Amino acid sequence: MHFDTLALRATHQPDPTTGAVVSPIHLSTTFARNEANELPANYIYARPNNPTRESLEKAIAALEGGAVGMAFGSGQAAAMTLFQALRPGDHVLLSADAYYGTPALLEQVFHPWGLTYTRVNMNDLDAVESSLHENTRIVWCETPSNPMLSITDLLTVSRLAHEAGAICVCDNTWATPVLQRPIDFNVDVVMHSTTKYFSGHSDVLGGALVFKQDNEFTQRVRLLQGLSGAVPSPFDCWLVSRGIKTLGVRVRAQSLTAQAIAEFLDGHPSVERVHYPGLANHPDRALIQQQMNGPGAMLSVQVNGDATDALQFISRLKLITRATSLGGVESLIEHRASVEGINSTTPKNLLRLSVGLEHADDLIADLAQALR
Structure with a gap:
């Protein structure tokens, strides 16, 4: 089936x-x-x-x-x-x-x-x-x-x-x-x-x-x-x-939106790097195609600057909620190093984004205004 x-x-x-x-x-x-x-x-x-x-x-x-x-x-x-x-x-x-x-x-x-x-x-x-x-x-x-x-x-x-x-x-x-x-x-x-x-x-x-x-x-x-x-x-x-019961339709819809967001962020002048399996420049691209049926709805983005710049960026978001966790119907973003604490090895300018079921255009518009 x-x-x-x-x-x-x-x-x-x-x-x-x-x-x-x-x-x-x-x-x-x-x-x-x-x-x-x-x-x-x-x-x-x-x-x-x-x-x-x-x-x-x-x-x-x-x-x-x-x-x-x-x-x-x-x-x-x-x-x-x-x-x-x-x-x-x-x-x-x-x-x-x-x-x-x-x-x-x-x-x-x-x-x-x-x-x-x-x-x-x-x-x-x-x-x-x-x-x-x-x-x-x-x-x-x-x-x-x-x-x-x-x-x-x-x-x-x-x-x-x-x-x-x-x-x-x-x-x-x-x-x-x-x-x-x-x-x-x-x-x-x-x-x-x-x-x-x-x-x-x-x-x-x-x-x-x-x-x-x-x-x-x-x-x-x-x-x-x-x-x-x-x-x-x-x-x-x-x-x-x-x-x-709705796991399949949710994950596929969220993945499509995450792909659109990753492509928007990739190459943006205010973004240092985007980590997302759906991007053609992902270092494990061949392996992803071999063992996965899709790239998923999670992505991480490193903005230009340091932790202060990353936190200022997410403070300007209007639609995406600043909260820990992932996989829900609402889009969430967090400064991962802050959550992990003083022993964190995560880059200080990295933000983890869980893409929800909001319309892709609305999420991209929110990210765009915050990056400005």
């Missing part, structure tokens, strides 16, 4: 009892047994499992082409549970250009616990190979990366990981399965912050993991999901499922 059909089929489950076209929200935290003390549907308590969460997990797994899906209370909760499945002394190889919260999690939580990690430029395949150790258990990719939009060769990196006895994990939040399915390139685990495009309306926090296979490691993560309780509420799951 085409993606839009699959997204609807995966989330459209009429209630068998009432015939309601919209799936009900099962808010119950506990489930009754029959006279024989049996559980009619194998649900016992909401922390390990819930019908609404189970429905979402199956839908996300179907969209990514995986065997098992798991929903979490946030993207960070998903990443944390995956790292918790490792043992003290294990090693993680992490993309140098990754969401700042991922290395922060490794450094502040898991490194004191005994987990080691190395950051590497995933575009340098020789460096990736030489950074793999005997105790490497996870190779963590993020493509397109946040906020520089660099592209990782998933097929090659997953091969290198497997040859070293590790699993390959890809943060697919920015691309979504609309534009990229990492499991098709032999990635073992796909991670999402469902807060972003899956939900699509900036009103729910969530995360997800999708596993290519249901194996011993998958079951360990499932066990930790239930034991830790880092799970979304049934209502949160229902909101994400609702967002999935």
Whole structure:
């Protein structure tokens, strides 16, 4: 099936009892047994499992082409549970250009616990190979990366990981399965912050993991999901499922507008550089065409000058909202280095733009007047 059909089929489950076209929200935290003390549907308590969460997990797994899906209370909760499945002394190889919260999690939580990690430029395949150790258990990719939009060769990196006895994990939040399915390139685990495009309306926090296979490691993560309780509420799951229904049409429409904005900004006299996979001058152009179905709706722009110039530019915007996050129907912009803090390696003149569903001409006009 085409993606839009699959997204609807995966989330459209009429209630068998009432015939309601919209799936009900099962808010119950506990489930009754029959006279024989049996559980009619194998649900016992909401922390390990819930019908609404189970429905979402199956839908996300179907969209990514995986065997098992798991929903979490946030993207960070998903990443944390995956790292918790490792043992003290294990090693993680992490993309140098990754969401700042991922290395922060490794450094502040898991490194004191005994987990080691190395950051590497995933575009340098020789460096990736030489950074793999005997105790490497996870190779963590993020493509397109946040906020520089660099592209990782998933097929090659997953091969290198497997040859070293590790699993390959890809943060697919920015691309979504609309534009990229990492499991098709032999990635073992796909991670999402469902807060972003899956939900699509900036009103729910969530995360997800999708596993290519249901194996011993998958079951360990499932066990930790239930034991830790880092799970979304049934209502949160229902909101994400609702967002999935329009995921394809939203991402494609937002991507078209992002392309127009990137082309407007590229070469503008007040702009130093635009980072966007849809531009012909992107250094990973050939790889983008190989593993992505479209450039996406995220772009970063470096304006001429320093942090002060960047902040003054966004202060003049009238239509685009200055806020952290991405993937919603409204366009958002932020000065990334300010959000990441004093240890940020992001260029001080870089602004990250999440393109929403406003008309392209209106967004471009807003950017143009601010650049003047």
